[in-house]
Amino acid sequence: SGKVGKALQDEVRDRASRSVDLSISLEPLPDPNNRLTLSSTRKDKHGLACPDIHYDVGDYVRKGLEVVKTQLRQIGDLFDAQEFVINDKLNANNHIMGGTIMGSDPTNSVVNGNCRAHDHDNLWIPGGGAMVSASVVNTTLTMAALGLKAANDVLRALERK
Structure with a gap:
């Protein structure tokens, strides 16, 4: 003006x-x-x-x-x-999600239900990448839960060694 x-x-x-x-x-x-x-x-x-x-x-x-x-x-x-x-x-909301999809079949997913990579026994990828879809808001608590689930699986794997 x-x-x-x-x-x-x-x-x-x-x-x-x-x-x-x-x-x-x-x-x-x-x-x-x-x-x-x-x-x-x-x-x-x-x-x-x-x-x-x-x-x-x-x-x-x-x-x-x-x-x-x-x-x-x-x-x-x-x-x-x-x-x-x-x-x-x-x-875009820029939620980093879906890049490492969770599933039981290695042919169409990257990690298993504990966020452990199908192709690498010593690799866990917890977080939003494991989620196959996303809403318009961050799913922070779900991502944190996936992190805790992966951490428990890491501990179990270490205990077996």
Whole structure:
């Protein structure tokens, strides 16, 4: 607005006293096509295959976004909003989950029920990576429980040696 000093401060106070920001969370459904695979063409500096990320939010989220946009417009109309902007960019919550999926079958999972790697007897990978799907909020307590479960399994393995 080209304002500076007191005029800018007054403008900020005025707008802040009459502004609303809403954040909407949409939860993607589990999709077996969303996965990490090892690249057949890209290698890191050690010659190991780089990960390829396959991810799509899916039609459920895309349709949900359209419904939410309609509802937000209704809220704006209800409050006679003078300036109204909907940012419909989908942002990731950056929950690091699903990269080391838990399961009993080594052909379609990385770790067993105790977060122990199928392919390496002395490797445990506890945490969110073992979870096959995620919600829009962190699953901190579940991740902690997986850590404790893995720790117990490590202790049992050490006791057997």
